[in-house]
Amino acid sequence: MRVVITGAGTINPLGADVPSTLRAMAAGQCAVTSLAIRDQRRLSVQIAASVADFDPSAHFPPERQRLLDRFSQFALVAARQAVQQSGLQLTGRLAAQTGAIIGSAAGGLSTSDDNFRAVYEERKSRVHPFTVPRLMGNAAASQISIDFGLQGPTFAVASACASSNHAIGLAFQMVRAGVAPVMLAGGAEAMLTLGGLKAWEGLRVLAPVACRPFSLDRTGMVLGEGAGVFVLEARDHATARGAPILAEIAGFAMSADGAHMVLPSAIGAERAMRAAIDDATLAPGSVGYINAHGTGTQANDFAESAAIAAIFGRRAAVSSTKGAHGHLIGASGAVELLACLLALNEGILAPTVGWRMPDPNCPIDIVAGTARRAVVTSCLSNAFAFGGLNAVLALVNP
Template identity: 40%
Template sequence: MMTKGNGTRRVVVTGLGVVTPIGLNVADFWSSMKAGKSGVSELGGFPLEDLKILIAAQIKGFDPKVQLKGYKRDKIIMHADRYSWFAAAAAAEAVEQSGLEFPLENPYRTACIIGSGAGGLTTFENAYRDLFIHNKRATNPLTLLRIIGSSASAHVGIEYGIKGPTFATCSACSTASHAIGIARDYIQNDLADVAIAGASESVINYGTMKAWQALHVLSPQGCFPFAKKRNGTVLGEGAGILILEEYEHAKRRGATILAELSGYGMASDSQDMVKPTVEGPSFAMNMALEDAGIEASEIDYLNAHGTATRDNDINETRAIKEVFKNAASKLAISSTKSMTGHALGAGGGIEAVACIKAMQENWVPPTIGLDEADPECDLDYIPNEGRNLTVNYAMSNSFAFGGLNAVIVFGPPPA
């Protein structure tokens, strides 16, 4: 059995799946990134009433009947919440790429950890509109099942006959990275051989827009991470899912190994709900590097949390400098949220896929809309156009409200 130096089992990635505002699958998502395409558009699909923020990165043209036509075992997926649809579609794409035959021989050694920052919020809003505005006497009988934050993991688990640990993580914008890290720990520590891991989010509705508007962190113009002109983030939606496997398990079945999940770190600021520290993100990055057994200078590409909020971008820049020291100025960094918007809990899953694609293709995606950088954000944020770059190791940062930090490092497939 191939283990790391500390005796734990090695974990590799064999499948990727996404649903995003710039592509409903990995191929379309990646070609949009190559074109520097923005998924931000005019808000629509529900009554806008008195909203002041009128843009979001919404997913257009997602038809569950088309996207989920392969689902056989899960009888009610078509009646699920939109966030469960996104998770189901991304999981199906990742499973197909992995070549795994489900249900697996030992379903109790398979995990399905798909998180969500908010679960079925659109269902909530529709149910409350029915009850309180339209004076209906009851809600749809499936309302409860649609709302639950673990529904996506349950739907996917049912479809693929997964009987091992199946649940959701919830840590705001770090949700997906925590899910992927926990799944990795289960495989590393011999509780599972295979895991479907990531997160899904679909919360763009009137109530959510009002709530975010009240916090004054949304931009009326667009998502411009690290730019001098930035004035807030843009809400997005979608899902990002990975298939993780124990290395020998993947090798035995002749799987194509896309990357190794080499390192994982997490830390909490334990200070403030919205104001980040430098210390928490720095500790999580250092922990992920230590776990991967590499030096900071060995990271070739960093997918930043990069939300385009005033404090966050400056703070992340400082944390990167703290961790990377002299190597910080040579590091290629970008915020792909400039294209996808901020998909909240799903962000880390979508960004993990971007990291692995960057490694496969030796091309790193840009931070679009970066015409003039904030003087306090003075690192190489790959402005406006992606570039060719050999990527052996990539890091993905997820830093959430509440000061919840999770960092993942991907490395080359084990030789």
């Protein structure tokens, strides 16, 4: 069974929907701003890419909000956009078969943070009764299933920064195998909280001013937040109802480095990319664009560049959009898949915002400065997570 994307939705630092996000990516806009959360003065990190001016009340009635952590809110907003674009009527037998797989690294961290603060700092003896259903990692997936009445395979995937790609990849495999005709898949993350930011500060990988992927003057990563959700559909099912087809997912592969918790392996990344290309029955020469994981950390940029160079040399154009929207952690792969849709459908390769100077350790063709025009018929989206977990999606024009 061939698998196509018939709907896309997002809310992320660049935009509150897909069209605004694609325009911002194409224009090379940067959504990194000064960070202003509660107890900001206790943080050394002063920048992030946040979803500004998000008003949950515009999307959910008060009684629903009480059960929704910020990451679930993002996931629902994105899922509703994706389903609307797909035009699917998720009722009856189709609703019974359709499920949702949503990746997230930290789940409902705002809820954990707020309630731990209440217990430890404010010495309160009780927390709100919905704390568990809000913070659990599968909350976003379950909320989507409840929102649309989906009764098929529904669960969460946690593989840190590769969570979205694993979620989309698993959903792809299910539709391809005929397990479900339609699946919703993507990722959501909202960890811009005092506790979440402190945890990242501890790793000493955060950039003070900007994220500069593959640039010699890189200083690290910038955290972001948001969600991306896609409707994956069997191609026959989609064409039979005249659905919009945004792209075909032709292949997916995952691998584990089996080596180190935070230092990535070029070999693991290369194995995942090669396997994704094989799964899609593509020749490496036909891959016109790679949306890199491109975190702007030295460890990632060197390993990923080595892996890309080993397979493609300089033949595939590469960009990382993390300089624009920050690192969305578990949501990153889903939002970054939009850059692949931009490349396939509009022939626009989003630039690597923040990139300033070539790095001899990154011997690949980096799209920088402004967007590049190119006819792209197939592309890859990379995600390489802490814990040494790699997940690569291969998309083609249908």
